[in-house]
Amino acid sequence: MSNTIKGQIALVTGGTKGIGKAIADKLSSAGATVIVTARTEPKENPNGYYFIAADLARPESAEKVAREVLDQFGKIDIIINNAGANLSMGGSFSSLTDEHWDNDFQLNLMAAVRLNKAFLPAMIEQKSGSIINISTYAAIQPLWEMTMTYSAAKAALNAYTKALSFEVGPKGIRVNAVSPGVVKTPLMQDFIEGIAQSSNISVDEAFRSVMNRVGEVPMGRMGESEEIANLVAFLASPEAKYITGANYLIDGGLSPVV
Structure with a gap:
């Protein structure tokens, strides 16, 4: 993959840790x-990436980010909408409030919708x-009991991805x-610790609970952020120039769907 996107300008939201940092690298x-981008600037930025502080769950942030990127770099070639999180930490239909639903949809769907809208005219x-x-x-x-609002928001993101690919592919x-x-x-560690705290169980018990609900991963382990980044970099590159409107599962074989 060396130099396959040389000279291109890439934006990675939520790019200071975890999967986002691996993608940026x-x-x-x-x-x-x-x-x-991230809500707060990291204490260390060893790779010297240009950083923009932004809470993308706030509607005004997308225009701010797009304006600064285009002013500073003159164009945008790659957008990775990575910022996202399971904000509700679970609960039944009766315990989830409108605020829970709105928070998850703002961050996990609307942040991407607004940012893409701000950049698409330049693309x-x-x-x-x-x-x-x-x-x-x-x-x-x-x-x-764990991801109702988050899952719904991301399912909407999948549908939006497909719809947008039809519109802008030509x-x-x-x-x-x-x-x-x-x-x-x-983020996964925070998620596990949140379940442990809300359920009054140990972190190990919370992790086992999540894995019991998710199911057995055939490859026998959790994924590494770098493995996700490898796929993202391929899709961003000219080597994937005939791929659009797709949703790639990268889950160690966990999904039972053919």
């Missing part, structure tokens, strides 16, 4: 100039671009989704 190693003008929306295995296998822009399974990230 991989795109950089493939030759791209990388911009990352359309240059007649090229690649958008990759990071979804989740939970969108096709929701766990009612204009030279590819739109795909990547759906990781259970991946070893700081």
Whole structure:
């Protein structure tokens, strides 16, 4: 993948840790100039990526990010909508409030919708671009007690990805989704600890509970962030120039769907 996207400008939202950081590093190693966003700037930025502080769950943030990127770099070639999280930490239909639903949809769906909308005119003008929306295995296998609002928001993101690919494909822009399974990230650790706290059980018990509900991973382990990044970098590159409107599961064989 070395230098396959040399000279391209890539934006990775939520790009300071976990899967987002791994994607930023991989795109950089493939030759791209990388911009990352997060709510707060990391204490260390060893790779020197251009950083924009933004809470993308807030409607005004997308225009701010797009304006700064285009002012500073003059174009955008790759958008990785990675920012997302399971904000409700689970609950039944009766315990989830409108605020829970709105929070998850704002971050996991509308952040990508608004950011793409802000950048697409520039991509359309240059007649090229690649958008990759990071979804989740939970969108096709929701766990009612853990991921109801998150799964619904990401399922909507999948449908949006497909619809947008039809609209902008003739204009030279590819739109795909990547759906990781259970991946070893700081966000996953926070998720497990949140379940442990809310259920008054140990972290180990919470992890076993999640894995029992998710099911057995045939490859026998959680995924690594770098493995997700490898797929994303391929989809962003010219080597995937005939791929659009697809949703790639990368879950160690966890999904029972053929």
